[in-house]
Amino acid sequence: MTRRSHARSPAPALALAVAVAAAAALAVVPAGSAGAFAETPAAGLDEQGQMQDPALQARFEHIAKELRCLQCQNETIADSNADLARDLRRQVREMLIDGKSDDAIFTFMTDRYGEFVRFAPPLSPKTALIWGAPFFMLLLGGAIVYRVVRQRSRMPLDE
Amino acid sequence: MWKFLLPFAAFVALVVLFAFGLNPNRDIHALPSPLIGKPAPEFALSNVIDPSTIVSNAALKGQVYVVNVWGTWCAECRVEHEELLAISREHVVPIIGIDWSVDHGPGEREKAKQWLERLGNPYSQVAFDQEGRTAIDFGVYAAPETFLVDRQGNVIFKHISGMTQEVWEKQFLPRIAAARKGA
Numbered sequence: 001m002t003r004r005s006h007a008r009s010p011a012p013a014l015a016l017a018v019a020v021a022a023a024a025a026l027a028v029v030p031a032g033s034a035g036a037f038a039e040t041p042a043a044g045l046d047e048q049g050q051m052q053d054p055a056l057q058a059r060f061e062h063i064a065k066e067l068r069c070l071q072c073q074n075e076t077i078a079d080s081n082a083d084l085a086r087d088l089r090r091q092v093r094e095m096l097i098d099g100k101s102d103d104a105i106f107t108f109m110t111d112r113y114g115e116f117v118r119f120a121p122p123l124s125p126k127t128a129l130i131w132g133a134p135f136f137m138l139l140l141g142g143a144i145v146y147r148v149v150r151q152r153s154r155m156p157l158d159e
Numbered sequence: 160m161w162k163f164l165l166p167f168a169a170f171v172a173l174v175v176l177f178a179f180g181l182n183p184n185r186d187i188h189a190l191p192s193p194l195i196g197k198p199a200p201e202f203a204l205s206n207v208i209d210p211s212t213i214v215s216n217a218a219l220k221g222q223v224y225v226v227n228v229w230g231t232w233c234a235e236c237r238v239e240h241e242e243l244l245a246i247s248r249e250h251v252v253p254i255i256g257i258d259w260s261v262d263h264g265p266g267e268r269e270k271a272k273q274w275l276e277r278l279g280n281p282y283s284q285v286a287f288d289q290e291g292r293t294a295i296d297f298g299v300y301a302a303p304e305t306f307l308v309d310r311q312g313n314v315i316f317k318h319i320s321g322m323t324q325e326v327w328e329k330q331f332l333p334r335i336a337a338a339r340k341g342a
Contacts, residue, residue: 070300083261084300087291112298114193 056096063092063105068117076119192298192317199226199308200296204286207258207271214286216255216308223338225252225331226306227282227322228294230259231270233302239321240278246327247281252335256282259302260289307331309338 051057064078069085077085077092088109095105109117121127194200203215216226227243229236247254260267268287275285288294297306307316316334318326 083291084294087295091295111193112295113300114298 051093051096059102060089060092060096063096063102064089066106066119067092067109068119070113070117192314194298194306194314195317196313196315198312199306199314200293202257202286202288202293202296204257204288204293207256207268207285207287208275208280210268210287214255214284216312219253219255219308220312221310223252223310223335224308225254226257226297226308227254227303228257228259228288228297228299228305229303230261231267231274232261233259235321236303239303239323240281242322242324242327243281244279245324246322247283251332253283254281256285257293257297258285258287259291259294259299260287261291263290265289307334307338 051060061078065076067077067088069075069077069080069082069088071082071084072080075082075085077088091108092105095108100108106118115121115127121130123131199216201215201217203213203217206212206214216224229239243254258267258271267289271285271287275282286293294302297304301319303321305318305322306314309315315338316330318330
């Protein structure tokens, strides 16, 4: 949940602040809650449910919520029960225990699955449209409302 | 003037958007593979048929080959099996099978053996990916997926979902010919 709110330089206008919040909500909040991480250990798996180190567990939960389960496409690997999501959670845990950085883990995933594996795509020329569209829509809507209100205010009252 | 022009411009923009977005030939689930043009992930896994031997793609350097990721649990793999058999009879390229065990159990190996005995074996070798790590390395998100690797060991094409005669003839054969000419 770090990369989203500073995507644009801060502007004083209240409207922009609203837009930032709306864009962040649209772009990042995954469907469903992601509180519980109880893992059902499958046969032949060395899944230990929670990680021993609470700091690692916190990082694990953060990373798992940022990665898309590609089998189901609109779930995070934290929420999904799909086999691949389970394997990717194992991969994230192992890399955390190995002392890998968050960036190294995201790079591992995007090297294999592409940018789509990340729920919040990093701001880049390719993703500028995704990040910019909510602001553009808000400006457009604001302009239309402004015009309509100004026109109506010039109309005679009894019409 | 603007009263007419603005809605018209919006209409044209929508037509363009829909022409792209609603194109029936566009597969919204197809994701570009970041692996294209990069070295194929290396694997050395035990052989499904003969567990005492290892299937490794290091041994395949220098030749063009196909990697097919499948599993007996995968319905689409059953559908494409006939096509893989037909392809294998052409003896164009070796097809390396990677049997992806999604439950990580050893049972998949036995099922795969029976499947190949019953339906025929299109693969020159079949590797057993019990832990699903090779599938992750190849960026596979749903079986079957089929990769084409050139002589330098680089992935040059990836096909998601079942192999068909059309895909083989239109997508794979020309690339195989080009890969052989190129090096």
